[in-house]
Amino acid sequence: MRLSRTILAGVAASALAGAAACGAGGGETPRPAGGTALYDALPDDIKDAGVIRFAGDSHPPYRIVANDGKTVTGIDKDLQDALGKVLGVRTEISIVNGLPAALSGMLASRYDAFNGPVKDSAEREKQFDALVWMVTRxxxxxxxxxxxxxxxxxxxxxxxxxxxxxxxxxxxxxxxxxxxxxxxxxxxxxxxxxxxxxxxxxxxxxxxxxxxxxxxxxxxxxxxxxxxxxxxxQTDEQGAGIDQLAMLVPKSGGLGPVMFEAFKEIFKNGEYKKIMDKYGLQKVAVEEPKLNAAATQ
CATH class of the missing domain: 3.40.190.10 (Periplasmic binding protein-like II)
Incomplete structure (x- = not known):
């Protein structure tokens, strides 16, 4: 599913307008305040499933995997909960064995996204939308x-x-x-x-x-x-620099642009800052999210 600029403009405008929430009973994820248009803009397969499936390896403090091999806590869980809330769908994390398994799993449509954190690069942006939400050395x-x-x-x-x-x-x-x-x-x-x-x-x-x-x-x-x-x-002289770290979403599924609008919303409503403060990551936080920043550099 490809989203036109007109649809995305409507998504952003509706999210900023703060439309009233549509409550959902029976244990369903409620549509969030200001997020109805975001939910409507989701790809049909995501809306039908009611869940966004994330791949994730064991990577503290992003993903802290319990002894059962399934229960996950950490930054990713908090961030994905916040994104799911504004999108109006559940999120879940499946533990995989490293980055190659996450990338191949997404391309095979087993997973909808991977939060890494992975370096944003022009090469990766050929297959994935990259949503930059932090930096690192x-x-x-x-x-x-x-x-x-x-x-x-x-x-x-x-x-x-x-x-x-x-x-x-x-x-x-x-x-x-x-x-x-x-x-x-x-x-x-x-x-x-x-x-x-x-x-x-x-x-x-x-x-x-x-x-x-x-x-x-x-x-x-x-x-x-x-x-x-x-x-x-590592210093700049030693080849480090500051790298932009991103969530990756397959371009073919059409979820990336909608997820970007969801990121904007959690920056605006303070959830992003709350999460970064909780884990003491103020030094690597960014002022605003970016979409496919490497290709434009």
Missing amino acids: TSYLIPKAGSSSIKSAGDLCGKRVAGTSGSITEDQAKRLTEWCAKQGKPALEFIGFADTNGTILAAKSGRADAASVTESAALDVISKEKDAFTYVT
């Missing part, structure tokens, strides 16, 4: 019981660095390796894992000297395990 968790010689990201040259395979942090580690070579230092050894939990455990157990994670993940780990880790952050 790659950081490296350093076990306090490990090497005391790592005081900055530059000290990781020649060290073993664990990270999630195919993630933004793997790309950043490659850039850091290139910087190391320019300094005449040995390359770092990247060890890939399926998810963030595996990455952190590798550093804890001594299989790696550091764990590469997003800055938001580093902040979360430090807040929970202050005595276990310190962290260093």
